[in-house]
Amino acid sequence: MPTEEIVKSGVERLPMWEMYPGFWAYTRWIIYAIAVVVVAVFVYGWWQRIQAYRLGRKAEGALDAKGARAGELLRYWIAQLKVIKETYQGTFHLLIFWGFVVLFIGTALTVLDEDFWRLLTGNKFIHGNFYVIFSFLLDLFGLLAIVGIVLAMFRRYVTKPKGLDNKSEDATLLLFILAILVTGFLTEGARIGVVMGAKGLNNVGYEASSFVGFGLGKLFGDSPALHKLFWTVHILISLAFVALIPYTKALHIFSTAGSIFTHSLKPKGKIIEPIPDMMERMEKGEEVELGYKRLENLTWREILQLDACTRCGRCQDQCPAYNTGKHLSPKEFIQATKNYWQAKWAAKRDAQVELSGKPAEGAAEAVPEGGKFLLKVEAAMNGEEPAVVGYVDSKVLWDCTNCMACMNACPVMIEHVPLITAMRRELAMEFDDSEAACKTFFKNMDTNCNPWGMNPGDRAKWAAEDGLPTVFDNPEYEYLFFIGCMGAFDAKAIKANRAFAKILKEAGVNFAILGEMEFCCGDSMRRLGNEASFQAIIAMFKSTCTDAGLDPTFKGKKVVTLCPHGYNCLKHEYPDFGFEWQVFHYTELLNQLVKSGKIKLKGGNGKTAVYHDSCFLSRYNDLTAEPRELLAAAGYRVMEPERRELKTFCCGAGGGRVWLEEHIDEANGIYRINNVRADEVVGVGAQNIVTACPFCGMMFDEACKRSSLEKAMESQRLVDLAELLAENMVVKEPKAE
Ligand code: SF4
Numbered sequence: 100m101p102t103e104e105i106v107k108s109g110v111e112r113l114p115m116w117e118m119y120p121g122f123w124a125y126t127r128w129i130i131y132a133i134a135v136v137v138v139a140v141f142v143y144g145w146w147q148r149i150q151a152y153r154l155g156r157k158a159e160g161a162l163d164a165k166g167a168r169a170g171e172l173l174r175y176w177i178a179q180l181k182v183i184k185e186t187y188q189g190t191f192h193l194l195i196f197w198g199f200v201v202l203f204i205g206t207a208l209t210v211l212d213e214d215f216w217r218l219l220t221g222n223k224f225i226h227g228n229f230y231v232i233f234s235f236l237l238d239l240f241g242l243l244a245i246v247g248i249v250l251a252m253f254r255r256y257v258t259k260p261k262g263l264d265n266k267s268e269d270a271t272l273l274l275f276i277l278a279i280l281v282t283g284f285l286t287e288g289a290r291i292g293v294v295m296g297a298k299g300l301n302n303v304g305y306e307a308s309s310f311v312g313f314g315l316g317k318l319f320g321d322s323p324a325l326h327k328l329f330w331t332v333h334i335l336i337s338l339a340f341v342a343l344i345p346y347t348k349a350l351h352i353f354s355t356a357g358s359i360f361t362h363s364l365k366p367k368g369k370i371i372e373p374i375p376d377m378m379e380r381m382e383k384g385e386e387v388e389l390g391y392k393r394l395e396n397l398t399w400r401e402i403l404q405l406d407a408c409t410r411c412g413r414c415q416d417q418c419p420a421y422n423t424g425k426h427l428s429p430k431e432f433i434q435a436t437k438n439y440w441q442a443k444w445a446a447k448r449d450a451q452v453e454l455s456g457k458p459a460e461g462a463a464e465a466v467p468e469g470g471k472f473l474l475k476v477e478a479a480m481n482g483e484e485p486a487v488v489g490y491v492d493s494k495v496l497w498d499c500t501n502c503m504a505c506m507n508a509c510p511v512m513i514e515h516v517p518l519i520t521a522m523r524r525e526l527a528m529e530f531d532d533s534e535a536a537c538k539t540f541f542k543n544m545d546t547n548c549n550p551w552g553m554n555p556g557d558r559a560k561w562a563a564e565d566g567l568p569t570v571f572d573n574p575e576y577e578y579l580f581f582i583g584c585m586g587a588f589d590a591k592a593i594k595a596n597r598a599f600a601k602i603l604k605e606a607g608v609n610f611a612i613l614g615e616m617e618f619c620c621g622d623s624m625r626r627l628g629n630e631a632s633f634q635a636i637i638a639m640f641k642s643t644c645t646d647a648g649l650d651p652t653f654k655g656k657k658v659v660t661l662c663p664h665g666y667n668c669l670k671h672e673y674p675d676f677g678f679e680w681q682v683f684h685y686t687e688l689l690n691q692l693v694k695s696g697k698i699k700l701k702g703g704n705g706k707t708a709v710y711h712d713s714c715f716l717s718r719y720n721d722l723t724a725e726p727r728e729l730l731a732a733a734g735y736r737v738m739e740p741e742r743r744e745l746k747t748f749c750c751g752a753g754g755g756r757v758w759l760e761e762h763i764d765e766a767n768g769i770y771r772i773n774n775v776r777a778d779e780v781v782g783v784g785a786q787n788i789v790t791a792c793p794f795c796g797m798m799f800d801e802a803c804k805r806s807s808l809e810k811a812m813e814s815q816r817l818v819d820l821a822e823l824l825a826e827n828m829v830v831k832e833p834k835a836e
């Protein structure tokens with residue numbers, strides 16, 4: 100029906116609404132003019148922001164594989180699959196987000212209907228049953244969004260969880276959204292009141308689908324003045340909100356989409372990238388940027404990620420360093436780096452300084468607070484006091500165990516660990532800013548290629564005693580058993596490796612070891628920031644293999660190891676240096692052997708076991724089921740600690756931290772990470788505390804020897820999964836001669 104007829108009929112029971120009922124004829128055009136200004140302010144804000152992202156360098160591959168990236172956007176931005184993992188926060192965020200999305204779609208359709216379709220054709224397409232359903236959905240989602248805002252405010256201002264800090268921008272955003280929603284309902288109510296007055300209550304029953312507005316309409320009655328007031332306030336607040344998005348916390352609606360769309364699509368375990376052609380360029384005497392110390396070192400993707408951080412605190416809640424009272428909070432780390440970027444951006448915008456931090460020609464010496472240095476040590480090296488904000492303290496960087504709990508928790512895919520590693524590179528290689536223990540570790544690695552500086556000739560001692568074949572004894576091996584430094588020199592790890600070798604023999608696996616030729620994989624070296632030595636180790640290993648007549652790419656070979664750190668490094672990082680092997684953790688191989696019947700386990704022992712997930716198995720490689728399946732197959736009743744699988748709590752050894760001193764001051768709330776974790780796992784009360792990582796084993800061993808656990812450990816024992824399985828393996832009778 101043409102709109103004029105609807106309007107003329109006045110009392111018809113036709114479900115539709117009037118956008119500008121009773122307004123001055125030019126109201127529509129005034130709104131259009133304001134909307135043009137709003138769009139201009141919005142676009143300018145984003146243009147500026149994008150220029151600020153572009154202060155970073157090129158981000159290789161950040162926009163490749165667009166189909167896969169669109170899928171990520173769908174999962175994590177639209178469906179909010181990571182946000183919802185925390186039930187309370189996830190629920191209210193989902194209500195607000197989806198409330199807003201539906202209202203946005205509703206508004207867009209209304210504008211299309213009223214300001215385009217009606218102007219062009221004289222008709223409206225939102226009427227009849229469509230109008231009824233449309234109105235109902237808008238009211239429903241608007242109401243749910245208000246519930247979401249109330250829940251968010253309750254958490255932020257009443258329950259006040261520890262990890263959540265409050266800034267005025269948080270309250271402003273929540274109140275802004277609330278104001279839009281509330282004035283939207285008030286406008287709707289007043290409009291329905293006016294329509295009721297014009298058509299009579301009995302003729303507007305269809306408006307009951309706007310169940311909130313209908314009730315308000317009855318309350319307000321026929322008051323065109325009230326409607327105009329609410330309408331004007333609602334439209335102006337909504338337009339102001341849109342204009343201010345790029346300048347306020349509301350920008351996270353879009354910056355988070357950018358962060359999710361551009362995050363690394365590589366396997367989770369491959370989060371550290373090599374410095375391109377580092378060795379070659381260094382050999383040629385070229386200047387190589389070793390780590391991050393200036394804004395230009397960051398990529399635009401990393402800057403975009405900083406901007407996407409909403410300070411939700413989920414990373415901090417999971418961080419073992421933060422939760423044991425250390426200097427590091429991943430949230431604050433991201434915020435400090437972001438402050439630095441913003442200070443540099445402001446400085447550049449004001450043309451006070453060049454990006455390098457030097458005052459621009461003719462500009463005043465003053466540099467905005469925090470704008471000059473990224474690393475505190477950089478300021479010190481320049482003989483200056485670092486600014487209060489916008490620098491990262493080296494203590495913060497050294498505290499990180501690389502456990503990846505922060506990245507696993509972050510709903511917007513911010514990648515903390517690569518950023519921390521890049522800054523550590525600067526500390527380790529450029530500024531020599533590392534603890535004495537770290538320097539000793541580097542020295543031992545450089546001289547003897549193992550963390551303790553042990554005689555490399557002893558690396559294969561126990562393996563030789565046990566008669567394990569080397570690659571020269573058995574060149575047709577299927578599995579290269581990579582023993583690793585812990586497996587070579589640490590008594591507890593040797594026990595586990597021996598047990599594993601026993602199982603391999605029993606299962607008839609065709610394997611060999613590298614023997615004295617084996618090197619440290621270099622994982623700790625790399626994660627402590629010494630990329631140069633890491634790459635030197637690999638180069639040395641390759642040339643040793645070549646000299647010995649082995650294929651240095653190990654193409655087509657399989658590798659198995661007990662150490663999750665070595666496993667991750669060999670599997671995900673060595674291929675960057677030409678290795679073409681296939682790498683397995685021993686729990687994967689044993690699980691295959693049990694399932695294929697090559698290993699028989701006794702089962703039915705009725706004992707209990709609690710398994711501690713290593714970060715490098717669970718979060719880095721999603722290996723959580725295999726160890727549990729093996730325990731169950733061996734007849735153990737598996738008990739679980741509260742923090743497990745992808746939410747496991749680190750033992751404190753990762754990221755090279757195992758070689759550093761851990762500052763503790765329990766009286767002031769600073770604890771050892773391994774003690775906190777051991778207390779939790781021992782507290783489960785299982786007879787066997789099972790690890791599948793030599794580093795976790797070592798950290799637990801130390802923690803379980805404390806007097807506070809003495810009693811509990813009388814009835815519990817710490818054991819590696821390989822040992823437990825070897826104990827429970829059915830050993831075949833030797834064939835009679
Ligand atoms: S990797 Fe672990 S220790 Fe490092 S910041 Fe993230 S949560 Fe904290």
Ligand code: SF4
Pocket residue numbers: 407408409410411412413414415429430433508509510511512513
């Ligand atoms: S980094 Fe991610 S998890 Fe941490 S506060 Fe920012 S948005 Fe939240």
